[in-house]
Amino acid sequence: MFKAFLQLLYPKLCFACQEPLFPSEEFICTTCRIVLPRVELAENTPNWVRAKFDGLIEFDEAHAFFHFMPGSRVQQMMHQIKYKGAAELGVFLGTWAGDALKKSHYCSEVNAIVAIPLHPKRLKERGYNQAAVIARGLAQSLDIPLHEDVLARTMQSHSLIGLNRAARYEELENVFEVIDPVKLQGLHVLIVDDTLTTGATFLAAAQKIRAAGATKVSFFALAALK
Numbered sequence: 001m002f003k004a005f006l007q008l009l010y011p012k013l014c015f016a017c018q019e020p021l022f023p024s025e026e027f028i029c030t031t032c033r034i035v036l037p038r039v040e041l042a043e044n045t046p047n048w049v050r051a052k053f054d055g056l057i058e059f060d061e062a063h064a065f066f067h068f069m070p071g072s073r074v075q076q077m078m079h080q081i082k083y084k085g086a087a088e089l090g091v092f093l094g095t096w097a098g099d100a101l102k103k104s105h106y107c108s109e110v111n112a113i114v115a116i117p118l119h120p121k122r123l124k125e126r127g128y129n130q131a132a133v134i135a136r137g138l139a140q141s142l143d144i145p146l147h148e149d150v151l152a153r154t155m156q157s158h159s160l161i162g163l164n165r166a167a168r169y170e171e172l173e174n175v176f177e178v179i180d181p182v183k184l185q186g187l188h189v190l191i192v193d194d195t196l197t198t199g200a201t202f203l204a205a206a207q208k209i210r211a212a213g214a215t216k217v218s219f220f221a222l223a224a225l226k
Ligand SMILES: [Zn+2]
Pocket: 014, 015, 016, 017, 018, 019, 028, 029, 030, 031, 032, 033
């Protein structure tokens, strides 16, 4: 009763379109759930997601859930997860994505999930790692263990804005470190990040994870820029 009253005074808003939610809705309104631009999870991985990694590293699968477009509702959601403390939204979207992957029979051979880590200083500022909350939802839905303390970001990178993939990769090549290689031996690791742009971050992390003994790597981003 009190909650309903509060909801009247301070309606919860959809994280994507900012319109008030109905009491039966959570995080994202029904309209947005239908219209948010999703990456097709049909028979084959969309070529444009795979193309970001083809020829650069040996990998198994590469998926993204939403199309990232500047100024879009997807960007609005990602901004909330990254900068506005909406950690629970990240878990919710990770779970939704996991359900979709499961239905499409993707990631069935993955046996470990690793999120792209933040530098400890950034983690302290933000209070949580946005990639890790998405990975948590994904791991719950797919019922695959999430390894939260295997990969670390040991260096802060400079701004990557304006750099091409090769320059980004060079900047990121040594920012990640596997701190517990034993936990990755012989596993197929799904590496998870919030956003996929050039793929340089994924590549840098994947090189380290493979070098540490994982037999296969796959990639998942909640949103990808075409
Ligand atoms: Zn909405």
